[in-house]
Amino acid sequence: MQYLSTRGKSDKVSSAQAIKQGLAPDGGLFVPEKLIEFSKSGLESMLNSEYKSIAKKVFSEYLTDYTAEEINHCVNSAYGDNFDDKDIAPVRLLKDVSVLELWHGPTCAFKDMALQILPHFLVLAAKKTGEESEIVILVATSGDTGKAALEGFRDVTGTRIIVFFPESGVSEVQKLQMITQEGKNVHVVAVEGNFDDCQSGVKRVFSDKDFNEELNQKSYKLSSANSINWGRLIPQVVYYFSSYLKLVRENKINFGDKVNFVVPTGNFGNILAGYYAMKMGLPVNKLICAANSNNVLTDFIKTGMYDKNREFLRTISPSMDILISSNLERLLFEVTDRNADKIDQWMAELKQSGKYEVDDDVKEKVQDIFWSEYATDEDTMKIIKEVWDKHNYLVDTHTAVAFKVYEDYKSTTGDETQTIILSTASPFKFNASVAKAVLGEEKIKGKSEFLLLEMLSDYTGWPIPASLRGLDKRKVLHTDKIAPVDMKQKVANILGV
């Protein structure tokens, strides 16, 4: 399987190359030359497979330059005791909806699903492509990616990782998780700006030809762990299959019935993996895109106009505070029947004027598959309490956005199709908001996030995840703080070039 760029101006590459490079040289995203479709019987034969077997099956279709042995090694190293649930991505069956929990990995958010395996893919990719330089992972994070990438890459031989996070755009827990990170090859830098500033800064470093050449001469090769990397995306396809098959096993649906997925969305990575799963033969009715008040995707899905010219809002679901949803480019590539010229044009418009409008037929194709609404912070707080009262089930703020949007979907469409909500973070990770929602403002006033962890645990009887316990007592190891314009210089300083 070869990989093409969505902008059509780069040569085809192998999967190892695509994973090593992250972004295509023409600025586009790598996509597989064709999408594999599982037959109905092929899908049914996975009915009783465990997570790891499904993962191996999916990867072997797309990472064809990796041997079966190598794929086994990657999967077995990634999905083991580092997850605190033997199902890896367990499904909870609530009264009228199912919840796919994607936060049982070491950092308590769904980014672990991909970032526990990406370093293994990448180290092998470097070896396969004869790379002798040290791989330097640059990450811009809205909170969860950074920590998950740090955990995935810490002390991985032949790699270094530099994480930029928006100084006041992440929760206290997220920040502490990052600035206390241990590991010989890790660097964590606070940026005085928002996530888009961090992401644009990283993109500028990647596309700076002279700088990259200079790095190459010093035996450094930049790569990305952001969800634009194909090695991040393909692992996320797996749990759409595993959760579907679980509903079949539980007799919630018959094999072949369609389901809806509701996905709390920021960079459009997670929900795009659902689209790929559908293209690969998974019976999907609707992919419901749940946004917060940074509702640029909701507007796009409703109108066909993508317009990021709006105020960037800080919400209580910070991992979705994004105005440039990079992975949308891959969807547009598919729904335009792979019209790279169109994509190139729209992305140029986005860069110049911050907006573009797709043609009516493209809009209709998007609307055939996707439905979208958004939740405000107020909606989010309200529904956390409602879900707790109704189901005795605690959700974090991002998952709450999905619950709220699902209510909107049901009341607007009347659709009764079985539905899976993707839960993207442990409620303990965003405990300040969650505790306020279920315990009330009075009880939490003046309490630190760490006391709140305990109060929440006492109230719900749910244990505090091991990786969040004692976080406030760990030593702060990273104190750098810079302006967005200094990001390139920072990289140079860290690497000594």
Ligand SMILES: *Cc1c(COP(=O)(O)O)cnc(C)c1O
């Ligand atoms: C990253 C993240 C999201 C958004 O996922 P995308 O792939 O960017 O759409 C949602 N919730 C949480 C908790 C996240 O960490």
